[in-house]
Amino acid sequence: MPAISFQNVGKTFASPRGSVRALDDVSFDIEAGEFFGLLGPNGAGKTTLISILAGLARATSGHITVLGHDVVTAYADARRSLGIVPQELVFDPFFSVREALRIQSGYFGVRGNDAWIDELLVNLGLADKANANMRQLSGGMKRRVLVAQALVHRPPVIVLDEPTAGVDVELRQTLWQFVARLNKEGHTVLLTTHYLEEAEALCHRIAMLKQGRVVALDRTSALLAGTxxxxxxxxxxxxxxxxxxxxxxxxxxxxxxxxxxxxxxxxxxxxxxxxxxxxxxxxxxxADLEDVFIEIMQGETPARVAA
Missing domain, CATH: 3.30.70 (Alpha-Beta Plaits)
Structure with a gap:
């Protein structure tokens, strides 16, 4: 059973100029235990796809499952299986870091979670900020807290939507070491990023979106060999x-x-x-993954979608 399955997913938005097709018949599976990259230029549909996966938007057509749970008809089970780090910095200014993580645990009915919270704080470099109010944190520290909140209920599937955008080198290294460890322990990871060297180093397979369609889907090594x-x-x-x-x-x-x-x-x-x-x-x-990406996006190489 795939960890995540996208089946013929389409999404159309209404606009003053008519309907806009943000996703066009997107289909692929992410296997359990994979570290999977989802790449594409701005406006390709990556965040729209993740929003549908998270239950923040509804697909116009098709369906998505997480560990066999449909994100619409079995949304509670699907969301319990997911930990999502969003692009935007979203935080509650009234609580400390530790309180925010305890509250997030409560959303998923997880009690007695302090040992895991402590481990998250240490591994994400937040131990000395545990009792600091969220308002006092820098942007990079707030992003670390978002990662901790996504992982606090130990989800089997982790979704990272541009997790290192605008953050320092230290956070990038700390985050990838910890996430790589979780992946080795069996967690499935879906990553979107514009730092293509990260995707090349971390991802087993990669899908590339362009104008809402999958234009490449293969193992990272095969994509690199094909240019x-x-x-x-x-x-x-x-x-x-x-x-x-x-x-x-x-x-x-x-x-x-x-x-x-x-x-x-x-x-x-x-x-x-x-x-x-x-x-x-x-x-x-x-050639590196950036070279491959540019060739595919510019149409210099034919679409490569593995069977």
Whole structure:
């Protein structure tokens, strides 16, 4: 039985200009114990899909189950099985961190949960903030509390919707160490993130959404193997020659160019030298998940949906 099953999920919103199709026949399963990534550009439908999963919105068509429980007809069992960390910082300003976690435990009928609350506080770097009022916490600390609230009832399925957006490196490392441990202990994890290096490092399988449709679904290793094998990366202070500019990805001084073999690498370097460009910190390496993502979103590679 899948941990989460999305079956022909569609969602249409009304707007002044007519109906908007946010999700279009989305179907895939997430197996128990998987660390699964859901990727896509802004507006692709990721948060809409998670909102339907959480019971915050209703699908126009199709259905979703969590450990066999339909999120509409068996919503109580489905929600008990889920722990969701939302994108937005939502907190109650009238309670301390420990009180907020005890109240969250009570929502799920969990009593005598102080030992697990203490473990969450330690593992998420909140032990010294346990008695602090939520209003006194920084944005990063509030996000840590959101993670703790999602995990306080020990849900078998954990959903992380952009959990590290705008937070410091320390929280990212602390969170991933703890979540990776929970995954190894058998918890299923669904992650959405714009930090693609996180998805590449953590996720067993990945689905990519574009305009509400699944355009890629496969093991992370298979997605990486299906793109150009070589990427040329270097720093450059001068403008790129015109014949290279339209195929390059430029971030500040950093230039990335796709190359399929050694001959193409030599050709690119010859063009650079011919134009008087001297690349610095030249690297030749394999494409990463960001390269794959951009290729798929720009339609440079065909959709890859594993059976």
């Amino acid at each position: 150009a094998s070589t990427m040329l990366r270097f720093k450059l202070d001068k403008p790129l020659p015109a014949q290279l500019a339209d195929r390059a990805r430029v971030t500040g001084r950093i230039v990335q160019l796709k190359a399929h073999d050694a001959r193409e690498v030599e050709s690119i370097l010859a063009v650079l030298h011919g134009a008087g460009c001297e690349p610095e910190d030249l690297e030749i390496g394999r």
